[in-house]
Amino acid sequence: xxxxxxxxxxxxxxxxxxxxxxxxxxxxxxxxxxxxxxxxxxxxxxxxxxxxxxxxxxxxxxxxxxxxxxxxxxxxxxxxxxxxxxxxxxxxxxxxxxxxxxxxxxxxxxxxxxxxxxxxxxxxxxxxxxxxxxxxxxxxxxxxxxxxxxxxxxxxxxxxxxxxxxxxxxxxxxxxxxxxxxxxxxxxxxxxxxxxxxxxxxxxxxxxxxxxxxxxxxxxxxxxxxxxxxxxxxxxxxxxxxxxxx
Amino acid sequence: xxxxxxxxxxxxxxxxxxxxxxxxxxxxxxxxxxxxxxxxxxxxxxxxxxxxxxxxxxxxxxxxxxxxxxxxxxxxxxxxxxxxxxxxxxxxxxxxxxxxxxxxxxxxxxxxxxxxxxxxxxxxxxxxxxxxxxxxxxxxxxxxxxxxxxxxxxxxxxxxxxxxxxxxxxxxxxxxxxxxxxxxxxxxxxxxxxxxxxxxxxxxxxxxxxxxxxxxxxxxxxxxxxxxxxxxxxxxxxxxxxxxxxxx
Ligand SMILES: Nc1ncnc2c1ncn2[C@@H]1O[C@H](COP(=O)(O)OP(=O)(O)OP(=O)(O)O)[C@@H](O)[C@H]1O
Ligand SMILES: [Mg+2]
Numbered sequence: 001x002x003x004x005x006x007x008x009x010x011x012x013x014x015x016x017x018x019x020x021x022x023x024x025x026x027x028x029x030x031x032x033x034x035x036x037x038x039x040x041x042x043x044x045x046x047x048x049x050x051x052x053x054x055x056x057x058x059x060x061x062x063x064x065x066x067x068x069x070x071x072x073x074x075x076x077x078x079x080x081x082x083x084x085x086x087x088x089x090x091x092x093x094x095x096x097x098x099x100x101x102x103x104x105x106x107x108x109x110x111x112x113x114x115x116x117x118x119x120x121x122x123x124x125x126x127x128x129x130x131x132x133x134x135x136x137x138x139x140x141x142x143x144x145x146x147x148x149x150x151x152x153x154x155x156x157x158x159x160x161x162x163x164x165x166x167x168x169x170x171x172x173x174x175x176x177x178x179x180x181x182x183x184x185x186x187x188x189x190x191x192x193x194x195x196x197x198x199x200x201x202x203x204x205x206x207x208x209x210x211x212x213x214x215x216x217x218x219x220x221x222x223x224x225x226x227x228x229x230x231x232x233x234x235x236x237x238x239x240x241x242x243x244x245x246x
Numbered sequence: 247x248x249x250x251x252x253x254x255x256x257x258x259x260x261x262x263x264x265x266x267x268x269x270x271x272x273x274x275x276x277x278x279x280x281x282x283x284x285x286x287x288x289x290x291x292x293x294x295x296x297x298x299x300x301x302x303x304x305x306x307x308x309x310x311x312x313x314x315x316x317x318x319x320x321x322x323x324x325x326x327x328x329x330x331x332x333x334x335x336x337x338x339x340x341x342x343x344x345x346x347x348x349x350x351x352x353x354x355x356x357x358x359x360x361x362x363x364x365x366x367x368x369x370x371x372x373x374x375x376x377x378x379x380x381x382x383x384x385x386x387x388x389x390x391x392x393x394x395x396x397x398x399x400x401x402x403x404x405x406x407x408x409x410x411x412x413x414x415x416x417x418x419x420x421x422x423x424x425x426x427x428x429x430x431x432x433x434x435x436x437x438x439x440x441x442x443x444x445x446x447x448x449x450x451x452x453x454x455x456x457x458x459x460x461x462x463x464x465x466x467x468x469x470x471x472x473x474x475x476x477x478x479x480x481x482x483x484x485x486x487x488x489x490x491x492x493x494x
Binding site: 022023025026110111114115116118119121122123124125126 | 335
């Protein structure tokens, strides 16, 4: 019952959030800020996680190829496919759910408890739109960029292993990377990322917006934001994979 | 002029406002007094539309505010300024941006014109040179003053203040009270002030409305409140040692 109620509240809030901004000049400023807060600030963590992820995937694939009939170029191929299809869009989105989701929920939540949202409303501003909409738009635009960046960093991680170890050669790896490439996989990754970005920003915005009480409740909201957007991501990962890959 | 007619508000079973009717007059500080939990904040939130009344109507001049939706209310809200109990300054903006925000939203003024108006309002509340400070760098009294500056930046016709001097020392509290009074008279604003501070009442109470248990119990002004014979009102007015001594 609670779930249904929350889902209803969420839909109603999104109806108010997803509308034309009161003033475009102000919106443009906010959007630029959010690009920095939600995007640029995440580049570091995305880079580190991606390099290690790509390295580990490559090592594990090389380790699993014990038949001499399977060429070592398979390492590059497998790493590319799994990074593009799953690791970058899903794992990085989950990381972003933790980093960006908690940030959004606590920012909006603390504005709620200190009456800043009431102040916006008395000013005649639609607070849901003013606070949540720029975050959604910024996430939906910047997360695909982060994911493409993550794909390159992950594949670089695999290349690094080729350089540092003799599990497979750089030539094998690169040949594998280029083997039978389909642009559709990247398209699929971007679609997933956009949907996940919407889930992260809107679900976290919702949890921040409905905070009542004090600092403790802001903390709870930010935990809920991370948990619920992660569940949303996992769920829609399955749904989108069913729809797009079968 | 704001005309309130028979408004009622409950939360679940709990009746907070019971059939309250009164007028708030322009160019005057209209005080709402009452003890903690009597419904002052709820009443003010109903007036500005942060809460919806269950019954009754609220008219701004001849416009039925209580019957409007948020979009229709926008035009009235541009004429409102509100001073929240904690100031409610926007954390993400500095003082100057906070005060200029309503102008940025609703006017086509250039940054320079906004800057000028911001400086004027800051000066009006006796603050200077704090333009670039963030709200976390201000003292409680400064926060209240910046919040007043933000509330008057668009030259409102209606000013709402929820406990403007709570949490301040008596002197600073007096300054804020005087400021509200001056601004009200100077710009002919319909000002509504929630307070439980008797000092404010006798200083700035052009009109005083006493709310008891969700009902409007007594109306008058600062000149006749001390001689009023109403028992519940007397209990409230003479609740401190200081005021009791004044009486005798
Ligand atoms: N959102 C709400 N939900 C339920 N009850 C509420 C809500 N807001 C206020 N109340 C109740 O309404 C009553 C009046 O509260 P209100 O905040 O108006 O008091 P007040 O007169 O402003 O007191 P104070 O001087 O302490 O600020 C209280 O009993 C409070 O518990
Ligand atoms: Mg109150």
